[in-house]
Amino acid sequence: MAKHRATGAGETDFDDATSALSDVSGDYAVDAAHTRIGFRARHAMVTTVRGTFTRFEGAAHLDVADPTASAVELRIDAASLDTGQADRDAHLRSADFLDVERFPEITFVSTGVEQIDDDEFTVTGDVTIKGQTRTVAVDFTLTGSALDPFGNTRVGFEGALALKRSDWGLVWNAALETGGVLVSDKVQLEFDVSVIRQA
Numbered sequence: 001m002a003k004h005r006a007t008g009a010g011e012t013d014f015d016d017a018t019s020a021l022s023d024v025s026g027d028y029a030v031d032a033a034h035t036r037i038g039f040r041a042r043h044a045m046v047t048t049v050r051g052t053f054t055r056f057e058g059a060a061h062l063d064v065a066d067p068t069a070s071a072v073e074l075r076i077d078a079a080s081l082d083t084g085q086a087d088r089d090a091h092l093r094s095a096d097f098l099d100v101e102r103f104p105e106i107t108f109v110s111t112g113v114e115q116i117d118d119d120e121f122t123v124t125g126d127v128t129i130k131g132q133t134r135t136v137a138v139d140f141t142l143t144g145s146a147l148d149p150f151g152n153t154r155v156g157f158e159g160a161l162a163l164k165r166s167d168w169g170l171v172w173n174a175a176l177e178t179g180g181v182l183v184s185d186k187v188q189l190e191f192d193v194s195v196i197r198q199a
Contacts, residue, residue: 023064024145024155028195030058030074031154036192037076041165042184051083051092053106060195062155067115072123076106096172097165103130111135119143123159129168136161140191153197161189 032055040050055077063069079093079100093100110125119142126133140159148154164185165171173183 024062024153024197025064026062026153026197028060028062028155028197030056030060031194031196032056034194036190037074038190038192039081039187040190041187049083049088051081051089053077053080054082055080058193058195067113067121070110070113070121072108072110072113072125074108078104078106097170099130108136127163127168129165130170132168134163134167136163138191155195155197157191157193157195159191159193161191163187163189 035056037053037056038050039052040048043049053076056075058072058074060072061070078098081089081092081098083089083092092098095102098106105128107128108125110123112124114122114124116122116139121140121142122137123140124135124137127136138159138161140157143156143158145153145155165187166185173185
């Protein structure tokens with residue numbers, strides 16, 4: 001299987017994250033209301049189109065003492081993509097791209113976790129898109145942990161993954177008269193994830 005290396009999560013100008021909890025080991029569920037899974041690609045070689053997936057679920061096991069024992073799974077409803085333009089969304093859902101009628105889910109299942117630094121981790125796993133599975137490596141940053149006002153233990157992560165959509169059979173394109181193509185092969189996936197520990 002092809003293997004892809006992720007890009008960094010990027011800089012932010014937010015207040016410093018909290019790190020009040022020393023042990024966040026346990027089983028977690030993704031809090032979809034406070035999680036964003038985004039994507040972006042170049043259009044006509046001149047601009048960037050951005051979108052999000054609005055329906056997804058996931059689970060994680062975090063092990064502070066032995067990060068290699070940590071694991072994560074994510075399931076995304078492929079039809080839930082939203083770029084803010086209905087015709088474009090319909091085309092992305094069609095057989096030219098994700099073919100959501102035949103392949104309704106995009107999944108990620110981790111196969112390994114490596115701690116790089118105090119708050120930096122590389123998660124290796126299998127991404128399945130349009131029925132094809134490839135191995136990727138995603139660099140994640142632990143953005144904080146806290147006990148919220150409702151008694152929930154929360155942990156946050158940010159990450160990003162650059163991939164070539166053609167590796168998963170998404171090869172539709174159109175040539176431009178001035179050279180290049182209408183839609184870039186390279187797509188960036190972006191993860192801003194909040195997880196809640198389960199009782």
